[in-house]
Amino acid sequence: MSPRAVDAVTALSCFALMLLDVPGLAEADNSLGRVSATVVLAAGAATLLLRRRAPWVPYLVALGFLGWLHELTLIQFALYSLGRFRGRVAGAVATAGYILTAYLLFSTPGWPAHRGDSLSEFLSLVVPIGVLASGVGIAAYRQDLIRELETQRAETVALQAVQKERTSVARDVHDLVGRELTMLAVRAEVLAVRARGEAHGADFDELAETARRAHHMLNEIIVRRADERTATPGLEGLPALAAEGERMGSPVELTITDRARRIPALRQTAVYRVVQECLTNAAKHAPGETVTVHIDVEGARLRIEVGNPLAAEDPAREEPVSSGTGTFSMRERVESMGGVLTAGPRDGAYHVLALLPSGL
Known part of the structure; x- marks a missing residue:
């Protein structure tokens, strides 16, 4: 759901809750009837549409509702919005301002009597409502920051x-x-x-x-890094990769057609990197499953296809440690040579398909 849609749902939810107070408002305040009270509450709830860009607007309106209509619903949404979209300091300041405003209002002669509650009774309701609403918003703000940080870290x-x-x-x-x-x-x-x-x-x-x-x-x-002096092998290195995969518990069925063996050396390094990453992923996520590797040239295209059955769910098996960057590396290698790479589960197996110009 888009942020605007969420804001609209929030405003409607607040309005629906305030509608429950319309009969009491019409009875307690002679200046408002049922229709006029409904219109006023709807206008107040509509200010929540600004809760992301200008959260102080619904907050100030909610304070006005508190003094005029003794309405507490809108202030809860406003305090949550301030904590959620402006953080801890704004939430704390808004909560303190709300409590102070409520205290001054109830200290006004005649106001508590009009409400029918004592100051201590009302403040016992006012303070928890403000602290809870603001606290939940601040907690959500922190979670948003954590998610954003995790996204940035993954992108990095x-x-x-x-x-x-x-x-x-x-x-x-x-x-x-x-x-x-x-x-x-x-x-x-x-x-x-x-x-x-x-x-x-x-x-x-x-x-x-x-x-x-x-x-x-x-x-x-082209400046080579000191820690990467060993050149990437070509097709001649694939049998060793397959043997290593079998030692890791994942049998490998390797097929290389005669025409594929004639591709240029730089294409061969791409084949090696794709197969290497696929075998590594299979050993991590589907140990014991057979991996099929097929390398062929179809027309002017080099085709690299690797697949393995998806591993059965095993609660006792620990999740493998993985950075999740292997697909990015494979795709970059293939795309740097004018090719495309697709990877993902299909028909109960995990398939990787790389197509790139053969260079023949």
């Missing part, structure tokens, strides 16, 4: 996971492209030596120098 963790994966992608680009540039430079130098004195000798020297400059620029642009 997700951003850190994405940034880490971007660093990993950059490192892999550096390693793979740098290796090719080094080989190009060495090959050009060999050809330059062989063609020395011939017409194309200078061209080979220029090609070797261009390759060296490109490698130097790659080193300047």
Whole structure:
């Protein structure tokens, strides 16, 4: 439900409660009849529509209702709103102002007699109502802050996971492209030596120098982190991943088609990272279940599909420790290469499907 809808429901609820007092107001106050009392109460309840942007407005109106109509319903909603949307200090100040106002009103000659209650009897009702309404609002305000903090923390963790994966992608680009540039430079130098004195000798020297400059620029642009010096493996690392998964109690059925084995090295690192994260998640959340991994090339698309049955509910099993950022990392790796990734439960199993250009 949207905040505006909640505010509308709150205002209507307050109005419905105050309607119960209309007969008594019409009888006790000669200036108001049933219809006029209903209109006045409706206008007061409508101020609760401002409780998020201007919570002091319904509060001041409620104090007016307290002195004029001896009405306590609106002040409860107003104090809750101040505590909920302005915090502890505003709630405490509003509660103190409310109690002081009630005390001054009941100290006015003739006012307690008109009410028919003694001051002590009324204050025994006024103080608990104000403190309780404001206290509940302040507690809700604290819960809102906690939820907001948890959301921000989750977003920060997700951003850190994405940034880490971007660093990993950059490192892999550096390693793979740098290796090719080094080989190009060495090959050009060999050809330059062989063609020395011939017409194309200078061209080979220029090609070797261009390759060296490109490698130097790659080193300047992509800075590898000191704690991430090991390059991400390719398809050749998947059998070891599968064996590790089996040692962790989750058998792995690994299928790699011949055409998929010919994809470029950078695509292979994406395959490895997706499979690695999927096997880790399966070991955490579905231990003992068989994981199927299928890697294929369909037309111009590389298809990575991983699935495992959902684990049966076991009250005795402890929840695994998980940061919940694995999907963010997988998605960042796949999307950085122009692909898409979907992950989630389907037909009693958890499926991960990554599609990206094969590069073939």
